[in-house]
Amino acid sequence: MYRVPDDIVERISSRVESMEDEIVSFLRDIVRIPTENPPGRYYRECAEAIGNKMREFGYEVRYFDVPAERLGELAPHGEGLPRVSVIGRLEGRNKKPVLHFTGHYDVVPAGGNWTVHPFEGAVKDGKIFGRGSSDQKSGIAAQIFAIEALRREGIPLLGTVESGATPDEETGGQAGVGYLVEKGIISKENTDFCVITECLDYDKVCIGHRGTLWFEVKTKGRKSHGSMPALGINAIEKMVAVMNAFDTRIKPKIRQVKTKYPVMPPQARQSSLTATVINAGTKVNTVPDECTAQFDWRLVPEQSVSSSYEELVSCLEHIRKVDPEFNYELRKIMEVDPTLVPTDTEVVRAFLEAGEAVLGRRPEFSLSPGSDDQKYVVKNAGLDQCIVYGPGPLALAHQTDEYVEIKDLVASTKVMAVATVALLGVDMQ
Ligand SMILES: [Zn+2]
Numbered sequence: 001m002y003r004v005p006d007d008i009v010e011r012i013s014s015r016v017e018s019m020e021d022e023i024v025s026f027l028r029d030i031v032r033i034p035t036e037n038p039p040g041r042y043y044r045e046c047a048e049a050i051g052n053k054m055r056e057f058g059y060e061v062r063y064f065d066v067p068a069e070r071l072g073e074l075a076p077h078g079e080g081l082p083r084v085s086v087i088g089r090l091e092g093r094n095k096k097p098v099l100h101f102t103g104h105y106d107v108v109p110a111g112g113n114w115t116v117h118p119f120e121g122a123v124k125d126g127k128i129f130g131r132g133s134s135d136q137k138s139g140i141a142a143q144i145f146a147i148e149a150l151r152r153e154g155i156p157l158l159g160t161v162e163s164g165a166t167p168d169e170e171t172g173g174q175a176g177v178g179y180l181v182e183k184g185i186i187s188k189e190n191t192d193f194c195v196i197t198e199c200l201d202y203d204k205v206c207i208g209h210r211g212t213l214w215f216e217v218k219t220k221g222r223k224s225h226g227s228m229p230a231l232g233i234n235a236i237e238k239m240v241a242v243m244n245a246f247d248t249r250i251k252p253k254i255r256q257v258k259t260k261y262p263v264m265p266p267q268a269r270q271s272s273l274t275a276t277v278i279n280a281g282t283k284v285n286t287v288p289d290e291c292t293a294q295f296d297w298r299l300v301p302e303q304s305v306s307s308s309y310e311e312l313v314s315c316l317e318h319i320r321k322v323d324p325e326f327n328y329e330l331r332k333i334m335e336v337d338p339t340l341v342p343t344d345t346e347v348v349r350a351f352l353e354a355g356e357a358v359l360g361r362r363p364e365f366s367l368s369p370g371s372d373d374q375k376y377v378v379k380n381a382g383l384d385q386c387i388v389y390g391p392g393p394l395a396l397a398h399q400t401d402e403y404v405e406i407k408d409l410v411a412s413t414k415v416m417a418v419a420t421v422a423l424l425g426v427d428m429q
Contacts, residue, residue, distance in 0.1 A: 028121030037106035059088030083175035097192035101143035104169030107132035134392030139197025146416035159424030177373035199392025202412035206388035208340035209368035211299030214333035226285035235291035259300035268369035354418035
């Protein structure tokens with residue numbers, strides 16, 4: 001790893017500062033493209049706006065479309081709309097190593113009750129507002145302008161930068177980074193370092209995320225008239241038994257597992273099992289024969305999907321043993337094991353040191369409470385040197401009146417630029 005001299009840090013800092021208006025204006029341009037997912041609208045428009053900017057900055061730009069025949073499988077919620085990723089490549093003289101930045105350009109639906117228009121990119125009090133302003137079109141703007149600052153400052157890189165923007169992270173990422181990894185476009189062989197530019201706070205280096213087990217329980221009974229409930233089997237009452245069993249048999253156990261890792265926010269440092277959807281019944285005077293409920297179980301790094309699932313099955317089987325009328329089906333909706341990367345790697349050191357040089361204090365480590373595209377790069381592509389770093393406060397993701405502070409956007413752009421120099425080296429010729 002290359003040690004970045006102080007004068008280069010200074011030059012990068014002032015160059016990025018001089019580009020502030022341009023960075024802000026590009027971010028506002030892409031916030032104005034309402035890439036709400038689901039279902040995933042205006043993807044091509046957004047990918048092209050990002051691709052055009054990279055082309056303007058000298059990248060070789062390629063687009064990767066999920067073929068139509070696989071849309072149903074990889075984007076079942078997507079109403080057949082296109083799923084397109086864009087990657088720009090800027091080669092240095094040595095070609096290697098390769099640093100790949102990637103950010104998702106899809107956003108969660110705006111929802112109601114905004115005090116500003118969610119897709120106007122309003123600027124107020126040093127903040128840019130809008131859905132995606134933080135999560136995470138800000139990261140895409142930062143990754144592109146970090147490299148542009150180096151180019152304009154005349155700091156040529158020895159290695160290669162790739163900069164990608166992908167869809168569908170908000171619905172699992174299978175048609176975005178998942179697809180690029182599956183196709184070998186991001187692989188251990190062609191990529192040395194990867195930085196996912198999610199909004200995990202500009203002064204933290206994120207080294208992983210918690211796991212997720214989403215599942216559905218269906219209890220089955222027998223219909224009867226509401227005036228003669230004894231003739232039926234009430235599926236709602238059976239679901240109450242399920243929830244009580246979770247409360248007494250699973251929750252006390254998982255509450256004891258406090259992770260030793262720096263998950264943010266601290267309230268997310270233990271596992272949680274939460275009922276999120278419930279459906280049953282059709283009429284006030286009919287005993288329902290079916291009740292379905294969905295649950296969101298978040299796992300700390302000390303847990304795994306397989307052992308949690310086993311626990312679930314054993315809990316439901318226990319109910320069946322004591323209640324012969326208990327009849328259920330269990331279905332997984334989504335499973336993601338926790339992801340955690342080693343902290344003694346070059347990519348982690350480069351960002352810690354760049355953070356310290358730019359911000360004047362060493363960034364802390366963090367772990368995301370949710371899950372993100374890092375899982376595909378680390379688990380499916382097998383690339384350990386993959387971190388998450390980007391502007392935008394994690395706490396504001398998916399909220400009403402989402403915003404990013406312009407000063408954080410600028411600071412993270414500087415950190416990315418300095419870390420890139422450290423990882424790829426400068427061509428002195
Ligand atoms: Zn995100």
